[in-house]
Amino acid sequence: MSKDQHPSIIAAFWMTGALFSFMAMAVSGRELSQDLSTFQILFFRSLIGVFLIGFLVARSRHGWSQLATRRTKGHLIRNLAHFGGQYGWFYGLAFIPLAEVIAIEFTTPIWTALLAWLLLSERITLPRLIALIFGVSGLLLILRPGMESLHPASFAVLAGAMGYALSYIQTKSLSATDTPLCILFYMTVMQLPLGLIPSVMDWKTPGMHSIPWILVVALTAMSAHYCMARAFKLADATVVVPMDFLRLPLIAVVGYLFYEEVIDWPVAAGAGLMLAGNLINIHAERRKSPLRHESLREPLSPE
Template sequence: MLNDRHPVLVAALWMTGALFSFMAMAVSGRELSQDLTTFQILFFRSLIGVLLIAALLARSHHGFAQLRTRRTGGHVLRNIAHFGGQYGWFYGLAFIPLAEVIAIEFTTPIWTALLACTLLGERLTLPRLSALVLGIAGLLLILRPGMGSLHPASLAVLVGAVGYALSYIQTKSLAATETPLCILFYMTMIQLPFGLIPSMVEWQTPPLHTLPWIILVSVTAMSAHYCMARAFKLADATVVVPMDFMRLPLIAVVGFLFYDEIIDLPVALGAGLMLAGNLINIRAEQRKAPSRATATQTTESPQ
């Protein structure tokens, strides 16, 4: 039984589920991009997500009563930003190596820290500043501006990372009054028309062979959220977050095996700088306020 094992070991098992979910979501997104537009992928993901969240609500203690909210505007703002983040991420999957998508996505903590200082008045401490400097240096290594043409998909993923950061700031505010299931439910409901309306402009009926990929991208999106949340409940951020950085080498292996992609040295070095910066910041936050650092991380994962 999992309950009889050490909490850190159980957290590691939950993070293993999260990592496999992220990898499956990336592969399914890449496969679907051959037949569907990015807007269609996001529409079907939200459609199936609504059904999954509704089933979880029906089984939860407070049921659908937890959906009562006085913060509709906050949910809308959060999901405009989150939808932009998702669009950039899935768009990037179609055009650039999987490892590059994940590496650029790891800039999200940089933008989150900058936005928290600007919008929430949080202090830019030395560890946070170190993470920013190392993160920006890593980003420049990956994008290599001035070293040739920059693929638009790389910029889309970068803008998407800023969108994720904005959504995290708004989630921090919403989490004070809303349950996680409430936030996820409104995420799927609000983003459903965001994906549907643009899809109708050039609607393409999904071929039958895409159905397993549509189901997989939708289920793994929710399972990644769930597994990470469970891991953060059992272990500190300093334990769980470094496991999340395993996504980069793992997705590089997937890209090599399935798509003949080779991760180049600048991407690896850039990702390493981002990893170092984030770990410095995480350890500093953990020493300052262990319980608060962990609680903040449980609200939401990058996708």
């Protein structure tokens, strides 16, 4: 690509890679759920991730020395929360429409703002409060409590979004002292036994047809957030976040074409409310600090 291209155009290309990675990860998770438990999916994902991140650490400028950390407790809290987030996400893929999983996941900025207020003493400004109100309204529109029976998987995804939020708060804290590769390395190492131990209790040997899907899950987990991180580095969140919300209509089309899932318009409307709230908050943050590139989601943590 030409070096004289506008950074926002290059960021859009990186986000295209992230979007396709997220969709491939969702489809592969749905396919694997037919043969493997959620714990096994997470185990294989971490197993491949250990080798992949280990290779990147070995080739990086700081090498293995960057893994020295005094914040083992912080890494443990982050990875327990992130593992819970992953479990809720992959569990939801097996039982509810793909678009509903992604839409509920978009509540993560709501819980991140609340946890930042509770744990980091960050102020909830008027724009942030508006984003919270829009987000909760969108969530109620998606879940439609009282109108129909809700599948437990919906609540699992919602709990997973809360887990992701706590992991993002911990990532923000850890990134002050540890490198991104250090954070990702401990993520794979710590989450490996969390997936392995429950898997052994109900082990199902994956067939040859599952191997490609396992590889897709592991590789797209890394590629999705690598692409997103590159996009955030090149452009403001006002460019990147709206593109991330394209995951919802795109995954709805995938669900319709491959799984005959009906496109649920209340889910789309609810996600639209969340997007509106996020954009209001991002615009306010940019006016307050024009040189600061804000993002409502940490791109370091693979979902």
